[in-house]
Structures are given as structure tokens and as C-alpha cells.
Amino acid sequence: xxxxxxxxxxxxxxxxxxxxxxxAQALARAHPAGRIVGIGRSEAPLRRALELGVVHEAALxxxxxxxxxxxxxxxxxxLAAPVAQTHTVLAALAxxxxxxxxxxxAGSTKCDVVSAARAALGARIARFVPAHPIAGREASxxxxxxxxxxxxxxxxxxxxxxxxxxxxxxxxALWEAAGARVCMMAPEAHDRTFAAxxxxxxxxxxxxxxxxxxxxxxxxxxxxxxxxxxxxxxLAGSSPEMWRDICMANRTALLDELDRYGAVLATLRxxxxxxxxxRLEHTFARARAARENWATAREARAATDTE
Amino acid sequence: xxxxxxxxxxxxxxxxxxxxxxxAQALARAHPAGRIVGIGRSEAPLRRALELGVVHEAALxxxxxxxxxxxxxxxxxxLAAPVAQTHTVLAALAxxxxxxxxxxxAGSTKCDVVSAARAALGARIARFVPAHPIAGREASxxxxxxxxxxxxxxxxxxxxxxxxxxxxxxxxALWEAAGARVCMMAPEAHDRTFAAxxxxxxxxxxxxxxxxxxxxxxxxxxxxxxxxxxxxxxLAGSSPEMWRDICMANRTALLDELDRYGAVLATLRxxxxxxxxxRLEHTFARARAARENWATAREARAATDTE
Numbered sequence: 001x002x003x004x005x006x007x008x009x010x011x012x013x014x015x016x017x018x019x020x021x022x023x024a025q026a027l028a029r030a031h032p033a034g035r036i037v038g039i040g041r042s043e044a045p046l047r048r049a050l051e052l053g054v055v056h057e058a059a060l061x062x063x064x065x066x067x068x069x070x071x072x073x074x075x076x077x078x079l080a081a082p083v084a085q086t087h088t089v090l091a092a093l094a095x096x097x098x099x100x101x102x103x104x105x106a107g108s109t110k111c112d113v114v115s116a117a118r119a120a121l122g123a124r125i126a127r128f129v130p131a132h133p134i135a136g137r138e139a140s141x142x143x144x145x146x147x148x149x150x151x152x153x154x155x156x157x158x159x160x161x162x163x164x165x166x167x168x169x170x171x172x173a174l175w176e177a178a179g180a181r182v183c184m185m186a187p188e189a190h191d192r193t194f195a196a197x198x199x200x201x202x203x204x205x206x207x208x209x210x211x212x213x214x215x216x217x218x219x220x221x222x223x224x225x226x227x228x229x230x231x232x233x234x235l236a237g238s239s240p241e242m243w244r245d246i247c248m249a250n251r252t253a254l255l256d257e258l259d260r261y262g263a264v265l266a267t268l269r270x271x272x273x274x275x276x277x278x279r280l281e282h283t284f285a286r287a288r289a290a291r292e293n294w295a296t297a298r299e300a301r302a303a304t305d306t307e
Numbered sequence: 308x309x310x311x312x313x314x315x316x317x318x319x320x321x322x323x324x325x326x327x328x329x330x331a332q333a334l335a336r337a338h339p340a341g342r343i344v345g346i347g348r349s350e351a352p353l354r355r356a357l358e359l360g361v362v363h364e365a366a367l368x369x370x371x372x373x374x375x376x377x378x379x380x381x382x383x384x385x386l387a388a389p390v391a392q393t394h395t396v397l398a399a400l401a402x403x404x405x406x407x408x409x410x411x412x413a414g415s416t417k418c419d420v421v422s423a424a425r426a427a428l429g430a431r432i433a434r435f436v437p438a439h440p441i442a443g444r445e446a447s448x449x450x451x452x453x454x455x456x457x458x459x460x461x462x463x464x465x466x467x468x469x470x471x472x473x474x475x476x477x478x479x480a481l482w483e484a485a486g487a488r489v490c491m492m493a494p495e496a497h498d499r500t501f502a503a504x505x506x507x508x509x510x511x512x513x514x515x516x517x518x519x520x521x522x523x524x525x526x527x528x529x530x531x532x533x534x535x536x537x538x539x540x541x542l543a544g545s546s547p548e549m550w551r552d553i554c555m556a557n558r559t560a561l562l563d564e565l566d567r568y569g570a571v572l573a574t575l576r577x578x579x580x581x582x583x584x585x586r587l588e589h590t591f592a593r594a595r596a597a598r599e600n601w602a603t604a605r606e607a608r609a610a611t612d613t614e
Contacts, residue, residue, distance in 0.1 A: 204539070259576075
């Protein structure tokens with residue numbers, strides 16, 4: 001499963017859901033001798049993670065003595081909680097972190113995570129190397145965790161000016177051990193990129209469902225919708241809480257993309273209103289060519305990954 | 308394959324591509340004794356349809372003697388050409404139609420097709436029963452035709468005031484023989500419905516690709532796009548010519564949907580800008596619930612169809 005050896009003494013995963021649980025499973029395969037501890041806000045998911053053997057030990061976030069035990073001797077800490085909880089979780093962990101502990105996260109936005117981490121960690125920010133794995137499933141929770149969730153997927157590592165090169169290299173090795181393809185990017189560039197390729201499409205898909213539901217005959221209309229509708233609205237089936245948090249966290253970049261989208265839509269509206277078919281066809285053809293190139297490149301990359 | 312007996316002496320399909328070819332194959336299974344003739348604008352696709360056995364005979368649209376032979380004794384004529392060609396094709400067929408011939412079409416828009424058909428057919432409009440099968444594939448052309456393309460799919464039949472009940476019933480039976488589920492709708496209601504559930508999502512997906520391509524680092528951004536991007540942009544891989552024609556043909560209804568979409572987007576933009584997470588979450592949750600209900604109903608219907 002994993003393509004690189006990666007060793008650790010004790011790995012702490014704060015948030016043992018789909019993302020954290022899958023990483024725990026992948027790293028357990030890479031290094032079966034390592035100890036893995038789960039930390040969470042409530043008992044039930046931690047108990048389930050223990051039952052499934054995803055973690056060896058567990059501790060509640062509001063139980064200081066248990067936290068102290070969990071973090072004692074931990075050389076790696078992965079934050080895999082919703083991005084809006086970054087400050088709360090890191091502030092709870094901070095007093096108990098070993099000096100040698102290296103931290104990373106798995107949040108979908110980076111500038112807000114970095115800002116929350118700076119506030120919670122103070123000078124220890126030098127030991128926090130932010131990351132974002134581009135992976136997921138429709139199902140969530142530790143029951144949905146898969147040891148190969150990150151195999152062949154991209155992980156963006158966003159080093160901070162305070163990070164040491166050895167720490168960055170170790171976090172890179174961690175994700176590569178889970179089978180991922182790591183690329184480096186500044187947090188600001190990351191947030192602009194994902195506002196464009198992920199956050200905006202989610203918002204547009206949610207907005208489309210909202211508009212459709214406003215029609216008095218919405219149910220009759222939807223009953224006639226086909227496969228195009230199915231694909232276009234799949235993103236509107238995503239978690240409302242998670243996407244609320246992402247839209248709030250990456251507000252600046254998202255608004256910029258949204259305004260640029262509005263300008264393109266206004267131009268196309270004008271072409272439709274004026275009966276400018278040539279203009280529409282030109283735009284549609286450019287879009288299709290780019291979409292086909294993307295799909296071809298993606299297939300080629302997938303073929304390389306399985307070789 | 309087909310659930311109902313359906314007989315015909317001679318079926319003429321004008322436009323033997325994916326849509327027309329699939330219908331020819333489905334009806335040949337329903338009534339192997341019937342004769343099927345293909346009509347087209349160019350030789351190569353007709354020759355291919357003959358090779359594949361999709362039609363028994365073929366005639367070019369600009370060959371009047373061949374058209375006369377093709378339409379002599381034809382009791383059914385299906386127009387399966389792009390909607391923008393409706394007037395040209397029907398005007399070419401009109402002089403040779405038998406008095407008893409019943410006509411239908413397979414276009415994605417209906418008001419413009421009806422208007423073109425009225426102009427081309429004159430009093431014979433009473434024998435034209437418009438229809439729209441909700442089916443397709445990414446591949447096109449007669450080589451992509453499948454006899455079960457319409458199995459379990461919806462077909463909207465849009466009767467005109469001039470149509471006789473027996474003619475409408477026969478066109479309904481034709482699509483049911485191909486395995487489809489027929490529903491009746493006025494042309495105006497059809498066009499408003501499909502502007503909402505199909506034409507708008509296509510335009511939004513094309514617009515999204517256009518916006519993304521405008522960014523100077525478009526290629527780098529797209530290289531990091533994942534499965535959400537894949538689903539959201541699938542519609543932007545559709546035929547530019549076909550979607551130009553549909554946007555032009557259904558302009559009024561499409562502009563209305565587009566303006567309502569713009570209003571929803573403006574409200575969500577304001578919520579993002581103001582940091583109104585509760586408003587976003589409410590909208591996202593409503594969208595997700597509707598999307599999930601739709602998917603559940605669709606699965607239930609698919610299960611019924613295969614029983």
C-alpha cells in the first residue's frame with residue numbers, strides 16, 4: 001500500500017473520522033511497530049475507533065490528565081478535525097506537547113488554519129507544517145476509513161517561514177508513506193487555487209438547488225431531471241456544516257472567484273439575449289476542449305499510478 | 308427489450324445518429340416485420356447505418372426522387388436531427404408525405420420545433436406530435452446507437468391542439484415500445500422545465516470552465532482538481548453546436564432561469580461577505596435534503612423498472 005518506509009514512535013490523531021482514521025490505517029501499515037492514539041471531543045467515535053483497531057489508545061479532548069498521557073512521548077500529531085475547530089483543539093493540546101513533537105493538519109483551507117494555529121501554538125508554530133489531502137468519500141466517520149484513501153491522491157503541503165526543512169521533509173514523508181503525491185504551495189496560493197477548483201463549484205451547486213427549490217413546481221421539474229442534473233448537483237449533497245465552515249474560512253478568495261464567475265455569466269447572458277450563437281459556441285468549444293484535456297491527463301496519471 | 312407490441316409498415320428516420328439510430332433498433336425489435344428507412348444530409352453516416360443494419364434503405368435529403376421513394380407508403384416519420392434543422396428537414400419531406408403519415412420528433416426544445424414545424428408543414432401540423440426523449444450518451448453517431456437507450460427513460464410527449472387523440476396515442480405507443488416511460492406536457496411547460504433542470508446547468512458548467520480558463524495559472528489549478536470538479540464540469544464536455552442551438556432555441560425560458568439563479572447567487576454572496584454562516588448552512592442543508600430525496604426516488608424508480 002505505502003511506497004516509502006516511514007517510522008514514528010507515537011502518532012496522535014486529533015479527530016478520528018474518515019480523514020484521520022484513514023491516515024492512521026495507512027501509517028499503521030507503513031510502520032506496524034508505531035503506537036497510534038486517537039483524541040476526540042466525544043466518546044462514541046473514539047470507542048468505535050478502538051473497536052475497529054484504528055487506534056491503540058484514546059483520550060477525550062477535555063480530559064487534561066488523559067491528554068497529558070496521550071501526548072507524552074508523541075513525536076507526531078495530526079489534526080484531522082473540522083477547520084473551524086483548529087484553535088480550540090490546538091489550544092487544548094499545546095500545554096502537553098513534547099518539545100520534539102511535529103504537527104500537521106488535514107484541513108481544506110490553509111490561511112485560516114495557519115492563523116488559528118499561530119494563535120494557539122505561539123512559538124511552537126515552527127513545528128506545525130500545514131497540509132491538505134485532496135481525498136474524500138461520500139460516507140464519513142471512522143467506519144468509512146480506508147487505508148488506501150490517499151493512494152495516488154494529491155496532498156498539498158504548505159510550509160511556513162518558521163518551519164525547519166527537516167520538519168517539512170518529515171511531513172512530506174508521512175503523506176508519501178500513505179501513498180500520496182505531495183506538492184508544495186504557499187497557504188495563500190493554496191486557498192486561491194481551491195477557491196477556484198473546489199469551493200466555488202460547491203457554492204454554485206448549492207445555489208442551483210436553492211433556485212430550483214424556489215419554483216412552485218420544483219418537485220415536478222426534478223422528477224424529469226436526468227444524468228446531467230445528477231452530476232451537476234452531486235456537490236450539493238455535501239455536508240452543510242463543513243461547507244459553511246470552508247466558505248467562512250476562505251471567504252476572501254471565494255468572493256473573488258464568485259465575482260469573476262458573475263462577470264462571465266453576465267457575458268454569456270448577453271450572448272443568449274442577443275442571439276449571439278457564434279459567441280456561445282466559441283465559449284462552449286473552448287470549455288469542452290479544456291475539460292477533455294483535463295480528463296485525458298487525469299486518466300494518464302491514474303494509469304501511471306497503477307503501474 | 309420493449310414492453311408493448313407496436314406495429315408499423317414503414318418507418319422513416321430523418322437523422323440516423325445516436326438518437327434516431329437507437330429508436331430504429333428498438334422499434335425493429337418490437338416489430339421485426341416493419342421496414343425502416345434512414346434519411347440524412349450526407350452519405351457517410353447513412354452508409355454506416357446500412358452497414359450496421361440499423362436501416363434497410365437510405366435516401367439523401369437533397370435527392371427528391373429518392374425522398375419520394377423513401378416516404379411513399381411510410382406510416383411513421385421520426386425527425387431526429389438537431390433542433391436548428393427542423394424547418395429545413397420538414398420542408399424537404401413535406402411534399403412527399405403520405406396523407407396517413409404520422410410524424411414525431413426527438414428535439415430537446417419544443418416551442419421552437421413546433422413553430423418551425425407549423426411553418427414547414429402547414430395544415431399537416433395536425434399529424435405532427437412533438438416529443439423529447441430524456442436519454443443520451445457521451446458518444447454520438449449511429450455507431451453509439453443502442454436498442455435499449457430508451458429503456459426506463461422518460462419521454463415527454465407534447466400534444467398540439469390540432470393533434471387527434473388517435474395520433475397522440477400512437478406516438479405514445481411508439482415510445483413505450485422502445486421501453487420509455489411517457490409523460491404528457493404542453494410545449495411551453497416542457498421548455499420551462501428543461502430550461503431549469505437541464506439547459507441552465509449546462510450553461511453554468513460551461514461558464515465555470517470559461518472562468519477557470521481565464522486565470523493565468525489555470526493549468527496549475529486544474530492539475531489539482533479532484534472528483535467534485537470532475538462531476539461539476541462533466542456537462543461542459545457536451546457538444547458546443549448542440550448547446551448553442553438549445554440556448555438559442557429556448558432563449559426566453561433560459562434567460563428567466565438564469566436571472567433567478569443570479570438572484571440566488573447574489574444572496575449567497577452577501578451571506579459569505581457578511582460572514583453569515585447560519586444563512587449558508589440553512590441553504591446548504593435544504594439543498595442537500597432535496598438532492599438526497601431526489602437520488603432516493605430515482606433509485607426506487609430504477610428498482611421498479613428492472614422488476
